[in-house]
Amino acid sequence: MATSVTDPLNVDINSIKKGEIRMGTTITALKYNEGVILAADSRTTMGAYIANRVTDKLTQLTDNIWCCRSGSAADTQAVADILKYYLSMYEVQYGITPTVHTAATLASEMCYTNKNMLSAGLIIGGYDEKTGGEVYSIPLGGSLHKQPLAIGGSGSAFIYGFCDANFKENMTKDEAVEFLKFAVALAMERDGSSGGTIRMVILNKEGMERKFFAINTENPIPRFYR
């Protein structure tokens, strides 16, 4: 995880709270020709100990909007729960399902307003009939970025080159799945805070499909030069 922004007036030396559980993480999401795909690794650490090696960092916010969580496990779980609540209230109050843009804006407002207390990097991805799917990145400070491909977490640093070289817009589902699988696998290979298994969520007009990749199963994680 990148070091947090330091305010020149109040230096925050220990941005990592003692004993806190963090999701070092590699999280990714992209838009493909029929929708969006979100992918993440599955490691949560407490210092050097892996507290959960099969974490699910892909959280459902509404039927068609999901988010990837990175940073502090407690902070992101709390933010995601509140977001889920706001979005279900939105649907009740306005009678329409919230758009991905709405969800992303709510999330970025929460992250920005509480930036001093939160350590949360989110990627929001969802399928709308109208737009064909959108991906928004919300890094540490709470800014909002709409992108065709978003990567985040400590492991993302290692795959900027791979992503820049290999990403194409409007890939097919299989191409996109392979791309993300390779990207997350490469990051897991090099980042100590990422590892375990790869979880994916595919969102399109058919609905939602989950994929799971782990070593020694029929959906293995790709291996590289060792």
Added chain:
Amino acid sequence: MKGLNERKGFDFDYYQRNALLQERGFPSPKATSTGTTIVGVIAKDCIVLGADTRATAGPIIADKNCRKLHLISPNIWCAGAGTAADTEFVTSMISSNVELHSMYVNRKPRVVTSLTMLKQHLFRYQGYIGAYLVLGGYDCKGPHLFTIAAHGSSDKLPYVALGSGSLAAISILETKYKPNLERHEAMELVREAIEAGIFNDLGSGSNCDLVVIDNEKATPYRGYSKPNERAKKEQNYKYERGTTAVLREDIHKFVTVETLDEMEVDV
């Protein structure tokens, strides 16, 4: 009903006094911590929670046989590691609120209810309530096992270990766990995991307590395994009467015993 002198927020009254004492060379006493090995395992048709029974205050063992398995509701139990007072009070508080909630909605309590109450409470206190919990129960939706950390994050897993002895316990679980264990297999696995903590972690020791929860009831086993019973003393260390010579005997009575009528409580 509110008290007359209701004060809100944290009580800083002793701050100055404690700072002064610390300056003068009297360090603040260490909070009793449960050191601890706590473990949870989901079996085929039940869930098993286990804990050791040692409570430490720094290097001293404050309690050789404390209870770390707390009842949240008859079908939901919680094992606690971290600061003993925090685990005790937070589980007790959520237990009361779950009982009230269950009466309000007229349904048996669910594990996710107590999970949400616990994690939202702990998140609000940003980790200052040092409670690390293994929450397990069997409700209308089946068996559930969660860990909750002091900062307010939770994980849902088929087997978990927490506390200073968790590394020893998780190594046993990672080696021997398989899905759909039978009840007695799961109990033995949990016992082995806790004993790994008892023997290999200085913060854990004494006995192993267990609780087995299935869709009908929960069966606690206090002292399921006692691998550290004190051995019989090898010699008789009593001094016989006459070892110390009695020169003079004066008996003074300071206590008067009275028998009163029974106190009438009800009319």
